[in-house]
Amino acid sequence: MLKSLCCEMALALACVISLLLYSSLLHAAEKTAAEKASAVKEGASVFRANCSPCHGLNARGGGRGPDLTAGRWTHGSSDAAIFRTISQGVPGTEMPANPLEDSETRAIIAYLRSLSPPKHPAVMGDPAKGDQIFHGKARCLDCHMVSGHGGVLGPDLSRVGASRSISYLMDSIRQPDKDLSSGIVDPNNHYGLPLVYDTVTVVKADGTKLTGVAKNEDTYSLQLISTDQKLHLLLKQDLKEVTHEHRSLMPPYSEDALDAAELRDLIAYLETLRGEEAGGAPLQRSKRSRAKEAQ
Amino acid sequence: MKRALLLAVLLGTNIAQAQVTYERLQSAANEPHNWLTYSGRYAGWRYSTLDQINTTNASHLTMQWAFQVGDLGQFETTPLVVDGVLYGTGQNDRAFAVDARTGRPIWRYQRNLPEKLQPCCGMVNRGMAILGDRLFMATLDAHVIALDTKSGNLLWDVTAADYRKAYTFTVAPLVVKNEVIVGISGGEYGVRGFIDAYDAATGRRVWRFETVPGPGEPGHETWKGDSWKTGGAPAWITGTFDPELNLVYWPTGNPAPSNYGGERGGDNLYSNCMLALDADTGKLKWYFQFTPHDLYDYDATQVPILLDATWEGRPRKLLVQANRNGFFYVLDRTDGKFLSAKAFGKVTWATGIAADGKPLVNTSLKANPQGTRVCPGALGLTNWYAPSYSPDSGLVYIAISNECDLFTSSPQPYRAGHDFLGSVYVPDPVERPTGALKALDALSGAEKWSFPYFSNPNGGALSTAGRIVFAGDSDGNFIALDAGTGHDLWHVQLGAAIYSTAITFQVDGKQYVVVPAGSALFAFSAP
Numbered sequence: 001m002l003k004s005l006c007c008e009m010a011l012a013l014a015c016v017i018s019l020l021l022y023s024s025l026l027h028a029a030e031k032t033a034a035e036k037a038s039a040v041k042e043g044a045s046v047f048r049a050n051c052s053p054c055h056g057l058n059a060r061g062g063g064r065g066p067d068l069t070a071g072r073w074t075h076g077s078s079d080a081a082i083f084r085t086i087s088q089g090v091p092g093t094e095m096p097a098n099p100l101e102d103s104e105t106r107a108i109i110a111y112l113r114s115l116s117p118p119k120h121p122a123v124m125g126d127p128a129k130g131d132q133i134f135h136g137k138a139r140c141l142d143c144h145m146v147s148g149h150g151g152v153l154g155p156d157l158s159r160v161g162a163s164r165s166i167s168y169l170m171d172s173i174r175q176p177d178k179d180l181s182s183g184i185v186d187p188n189n190h191y192g193l194p195l196v197y198d199t200v201t202v203v204k205a206d207g208t209k210l211t212g213v214a215k216n217e218d219t220y221s222l223q224l225i226s227t228d229q230k231l232h233l234l235l236k237q238d239l240k241e242v243t244h245e246h247r248s249l250m251p252p253y254s255e256d257a258l259d260a261a262e263l264r265d266l267i268a269y270l271e272t273l274r275g276e277e278a279g280g281a282p283l284q285r286s287k288r289s290r291a292k293e294a295q
Numbered sequence: 296m297k298r299a300l301l302l303a304v305l306l307g308t309n310i311a312q313a314q315v316t317y318e319r320l321q322s323a324a325n326e327p328h329n330w331l332t333y334s335g336r337y338a339g340w341r342y343s344t345l346d347q348i349n350t351t352n353a354s355h356l357t358m359q360w361a362f363q364v365g366d367l368g369q370f371e372t373t374p375l376v377v378d379g380v381l382y383g384t385g386q387n388d389r390a391f392a393v394d395a396r397t398g399r400p401i402w403r404y405q406r407n408l409p410e411k412l413q414p415c416c417g418m419v420n421r422g423m424a425i426l427g428d429r430l431f432m433a434t435l436d437a438h439v440i441a442l443d444t445k446s447g448n449l450l451w452d453v454t455a456a457d458y459r460k461a462y463t464f465t466v467a468p469l470v471v472k473n474e475v476i477v478g479i480s481g482g483e484y485g486v487r488g489f490i491d492a493y494d495a496a497t498g499r500r501v502w503r504f505e506t507v508p509g510p511g512e513p514g515h516e517t518w519k520g521d522s523w524k525t526g527g528a529p530a531w532i533t534g535t536f537d538p539e540l541n542l543v544y545w546p547t548g549n550p551a552p553s554n555y556g557g558e559r560g561g562d563n564l565y566s567n568c569m570l571a572l573d574a575d576t577g578k579l580k581w582y583f584q585f586t587p588h589d590l591y592d593y594d595a596t597q598v599p600i601l602l603d604a605t606w607e608g609r610p611r612k613l614l615v616q617a618n619r620n621g622f623f624y625v626l627d628r629t630d631g632k633f634l635s636a637k638a639f640g641k642v643t644w645a646t647g648i649a650a651d652g653k654p655l656v657n658t659s660l661k662a663n664p665q666g667t668r669v670c671p672g673a674l675g676l677t678n679w680y681a682p683s684y685s686p687d688s689g690l691v692y693i694a695i696s697n698e699c700d701l702f703t704s705s706p707q708p709y710r711a712g713h714d715f716l717g718s719v720y721v722p723d724p725v726e727r728p729t730g731a732l733k734a735l736d737a738l739s740g741a742e743k744w745s746f747p748y749f750s751n752p753n754g755g756a757l758s759t760a761g762r763i764v765f766a767g768d769s770d771g772n773f774i775a776l777d778a779g780t781g782h783d784l785w786h787v788q789l790g791a792a793i794y795s796t797a798i799t800f801q802v803d804g805k806q807y808v809v810v811p812a813g814s815a816l817f818a819f820s821a822p
Contacts, residue, residue, distance in 0.1 A: 045707050049714050053721050057703065101713065179724065188791035188813055189769050190369050190417060191674065192750055193722060218770035219749045220786060246725050 036110060043111025046104045054094070059115055061165020064094055064182060069115040074162040074274060082109050094163065125261070130269025133262055138253065146273060153213060153229050154197065154250060155181045159275025169270050173263065176248035184216050199249050200224060202234060203241040213249060314427045315377055317472050321538050328801040330376040333422055333467040334681065335798065338601040339535035339544075341683040342758045343799045347806035349761030352821040353775040353784040359807060360398030362816040364389060369753075369794040370811040373422040373467060373681070375430075376800040381809070382444070383816065384420040384467075388434045390442060396802050398818060402447035406434050413461035413712055415483040421533070421795070422467035424475060426495045433464030433477040439493050441475075451498035455479070455491055461712045462486050467533045471543060471574045474501055478530025478545060482594065485525030485551040485715035490534075490570070492577060502577030506530055506547050506565045519560035525709045526559065527551030528566040532596035532679050537612070540629060542571045542580055544601070544614060548594035554673075555590075555704045555717025562587035567595045569616065571631060581631035583652065586620045590661060591644055591702060592673040592720075593620040600684045600691060601628060604738060615737060617682055617693040619675030622648055623740035637740035639677075639733060640695050643670040663704055666721075672700030672728075673720050674751065681755030681796040683764065688778050690734040690743055692764050696751035698728035732756060732766045732774075734781060744781035746774075755796035757808070765808055767793025773810050773817070789817055 047059065054065035061067035066074075075085045086105050089097035098105070134140045141150035144157045160169070171178045185194035201211045202224065212226035222242060224232040227249065236242060251257075258266065315331065323331040327344045334341050348356065364370060364385035374383035381395040388406035393399060412418070412435050423430045423442075429450060430442045436458040441450040455477070456462035461484030469476045474492040482488065488506035493499065507526035508514035518526055527550045534545030550559055550566035567586040572579060586593040595618055602613045606625075614628035621642035625634040633652030645654040660669050676695050683692045700720040707717045722728055730748035735741065746766075754767035763784065764776045769792045775785040791813025799808045809818045 042708070045705075046714070048703075048705065048719050049707075049716050052719050057719075104713070186770070186792060188771070189750070189753075190792070190794075191753060192769055192792065193728060196727070198727075217749055218788075219747070219768055219772050219774075220788075244727065246727075 039107045039110035040114045042104070043107035043109070043114075046100065047108050047111055050098060050100065051108065056165075059112060061168050062179075066163055067165035067167070068112050069117050070165070071117050079106075079109050082112070093159070125264030125266070125268035127265070127268040127272050129262075130265035130267065133258070133266050134269055138258065138266065143250065151229055153225055153227065155183075157270065157273055160273050161271040162274040166267055166271070169267055170263065172250075173253045173258070173266065176250040176252055177246070180246070180248055183213070197248055197250075199245040199247050201241075201243045201245070202239050205238055205240060207240075211249075313378065315425045317426065317470070320426070320470060328376075329378065330374065330798045330800050331425065332375070333373050333424070333469065333533040334535060334598055337536040337538065339598045339682075339684075340600060340686075340758075341598075341681050341756065341796065342685050342760075344760045345799055345801055345806045346759060346761040347801070348759065348763060348775075348799070348808060348821045350763060350777055350784060353761070353763055355822050356775065356785055356787075356808075356819045357822060358787070359396075359818045359820050361818070362391075362393050362398040362400065364391070364814050364816070366814060369417045369419050369792075370814060371417075371419045371421045371465075371794045372811055373795060374798055374809060374811075374816065375423060375425055376798065377425060377444075379802045380444070381800075381816075382423055382425065382430055383811075384422050384432060386420070386814075387418045388420055388432070390423065390430070390432055390447060392444070392447060393816075395800060395807065395818075396805075398816070402445075404442055404447040404449075406436075406440075408434070408436055409458065412436060412458060412463065413484055414463045414465060414480065419465050419794075420467075421465055424468040424470040426470045426473070426475075429495060431468045431470065431475045431493075431495065433466055433468055435463050435465070437462040437464055437479070439464070439468070439475060439477055439491070439498065441495070441498065453493065453498040453500070455500075456486075456489075459712055460484070460486065464531075466531050469533050469536065469543070470495065471536050474574070476534070476543060476545075478532070478534070478547075480529050480531040482527035482529040482531075482548045482551055483553060483714060483716060484712065485527060485709050486529065487524060487526060488528035488530055488547060488566075490530045490545050490572065490577070492574075504570070504572055504577045504579065506568075506570070508564065514564035517561035517564040519558065522559035525551055525715060526563060526566065527553070527715075528563070528568075529594075530596075531594075532598060535599050535601055536574065537601055537628060540612070541574045542628070543574050544599045544628065545570050545572060546595040546597060546599060546616070548596050549589050549592045552707055552709075552715045552717030553589070553592040554702060554720065555706060556588055557706060560588075563589070567593060567620075569595060569599060569614065569626065569631070571628065583624075583626055583631045583633065585616075585618050585622070585624065586654065590704065591620075591669055591671075591700075593618070593644075593671075593675060594679075595619065596679050597677060598681055600682060600737075602684065602737060606634060606738070613738075615684075615691060617677050617691065617735065617740075619671070619678055620644070620654070621671050621676040622654075623691075623735055624648075624652075625738060625740070635740070639693070639735055639740060639742065640697065641670045641699070642676070643668075643699070661704075666701040666703045668699055668723055669702050670699035671696065672698040672722060673702070674698060674700075678753075680753055680794075681757075683756040683758040683796075684737055685758040685764075685778055687760060687762065688734070688743075688758075689737050690758075690778070691737045692732060692734055692756035692758055692766070692778070694748075694752040694755055694766065695731050695733055696728060697726075697730060698751055699723045699726060730768065732764065732776065732781070734764075734778070746776055746781045746783065752793075754793035754810075757797040757799060759799060765797040765799075765810070767795075767797070767810055767812065769793070771812060773797070773812065773819075787819075789813065789815075 368386040506528035550563035636648035789812035
């Protein structure tokens with residue numbers, strides 16, 4: 001009887017402990033879920049203010065940064081590696097160091113982890129075929145350089161697969177005027193914007209015309225690469241006219257020039273161009289600072 | 296003018312190293328060989344009666360010296376020059392004194408700043424003020440300090456606010472009588488703005504004007520709920536002063552969060568205002584709000600210019616300002632009465648200004664989560680860079696930025712010491728931003744001429760009796776223009792964006808013009 005009573009009491013005690021433990025675990029889980037939700041919400045806000053100008057409002061990439069929802073982390077996929085990438089930047093690329101609070105950086109990571117990856121049919125292409133298209137019928141090397149080979153009229157594509165989203169690459173091929181690539185930026189001009197690869201036409205004093213892209217330009221001078229890929233150092237006082245047209249010199253590759261399968265192959269090849277770890281690139285700047293004004 | 300200059304030069308010789316009294320500050324216009332305040336004189340003209348450098352010889356300007364500050368970042372100082380010594384500030388709260396003839400340093404000061412500072416837009420400082428044998432500087436960690444003019448030694452150091460909550464100073468102080476007046480920065484972090492006056496001798500705070508009214512104060516009702524606690528309205532550009540009216544005119548910046556107004560319903564006084572404060576007490580005499588309930592970050596932090604002119608047939612004391620929101624305003628500075636406003640570039644956020652001075656807001660353009668194109672962009676049609684007024688031409692010279700932005704807007708929780716923007720905005724990707732230096736009629740705001748810049752600017756204008764306007768662009772060009780026509784007289788490439796505005800002074804009979812660029816000061820004179 002006594003033994004039975006003891007057993008019952010022990011059982012009751014165990015039940016109470018179990019219930020308390022369960023309640024505690026449930027509470028902890030709810031708290032963890034709430035903290036995670038809070039971190040994601042904060043991360044979305046911090047991302048919007050600091051990262052979206054390059055990576056897009058929804059982190060799916062833009063003209064200056066890769067898609068961060070694709071699950072492809074060129075500079076390391078662990079939380080620690082992403083933290084380092086955000087806080088220290090990536091030397092030689094367009095990714096700057098971001099002096100955020102540690103908690104803000106962790107919140108950004110939580111936000112990025114919460115996003116669903118996109119579905120891009122283009123990645124189903126054949127990179128080997130894309131390589132042939134790139135170097136063959138599409139004649140991309142006429143204007144672009146990859147690993148030290150090719151032209152200089154357009155941007156270097158040596159690591160374009162690591163730095164641009166697939167949707168951006170598709171747009172750049174089908175509609176190159178939609179979002180012009182960025183060029184040189186002055187690191188001393190905190191609020192300045194990079195030049196873009198628009199179409200520049202100058203008329204010299206003798207009436208001759210040159211068309212190309214501006215490597216640089218200011219109020220008084222223009223450094224132009226013409227379509228024949230020659231460098232022209234021009235003073236505006238010697239020119240009759242300088243005209244900028246918001247269009248790319250790159251021809252749009254329509255369905256007639258590249259069908260859907262060929263485009264997928266080409267994108268798949270471009271995705272393999274991820275450069276060297278210690279590679280260099282023209283200086284770029286985060287737009288974070290421009291989201292604020294001098295104070 | 297030449298007689299006045301001769302007298303001034305003679306005076307300059309006689310009073311070498313003399314103390315800078317309040318009386319000298321009041322009559323700074325009579326000392327064209329010196330540059331005694333941020334704007335050169337209390338009226339905010341940034342104009343000099345020196346004319347040794349003029350339209351006939353400006354094309355032969357040559358560099359006389361350069362002074363390297365020894366730090367990186369935006370170099371935004373306006374130096375002071377007193378009897379042959381130039382005093383300036385640099386990035387990261389550096390300060391220095393140099394021989395104004397040679398650029399050779401006399402002393403250097405470097406503030407020991409805490410590691411985690413939150414200035415929104417660089418570790419910048421715009422200059423010092425002077426009184427007696429003391430220089431006054433407002434620092435990035437929200438202190439106000441006094442330095443000895445001969446040694447740079449620290450004389451006093453007082454705390455104005457908590458830098459850990461993102462209160463910072465970037466402003467050049469204004470000395471009025473025996474007070475050192477400063478305004479706080481931090482509108483992007485949800486600070487509660489203020490303007491302070493400190494006793495020049497001791498550093499004791501004499502008065503504070505809170506730019507966001509608290510409970511029970513007039514204007515508090517213009518903030519929804521508790522939004523006033525994080526309302527912003529910083530005061531980060533140096534004001535001007537009318538000794539006769541004993542009023543300090545100090546402009547304020549954006550409400551916080553700068554681009555999301557959902558939680559701060561109301562006009563949000565005294566954000567984006569011109570404040571007229573009693574110089575002795577800091578009491579508000581009048582205010583005028585340029586952009587009520589701002590959604591586009593249109594700080595009114597542009598130096599107010601004080602003019603006396605005939606307005607509609609009678610003499611009036613005027614205050615004019617080319618505002619960041621794109622309108623050129625004329626107010627009566629005795630009572631703040633609105634007199635006129637005229638757009639000086641592309642403006643879409645408002646269709647005009649009503650007879651009572653309130654904007655006719657284009658409500659269809661409000662920022663939203665997807666992005667709305669609004670002109671001017673968040674950097675404004677003009678910004679903090681100094682305007683100049685020349686009494687010779689009757690023109691106001693301003694640098695302008697032709698940029699429209701795509702504004703997005705979303706709620707953002709406040710966290711002390713953190714960004715509080717409620718948005719992100721990007722320049723219109725189709726229209727590349729450009730800039731210009733414009734000459735506007737000081738009363739009507741009508742454009743007289745415009746000199747185009749390739750990029751949008753960060754540097755302001757200095758005009759002189761030599762009928763020259765000196766200006767600097769963001770691509771590193773320091774430029775001399777004919778003040779009457781805008782004709783390009785001379786330029787030099789200084790290798791880095793110009794973030795400040797030139798000053799001029801004269802030593803040993805030679806006029807110099809000095810401008811900061813990159814990490815150096817550059818001094819030029821005519822042969």
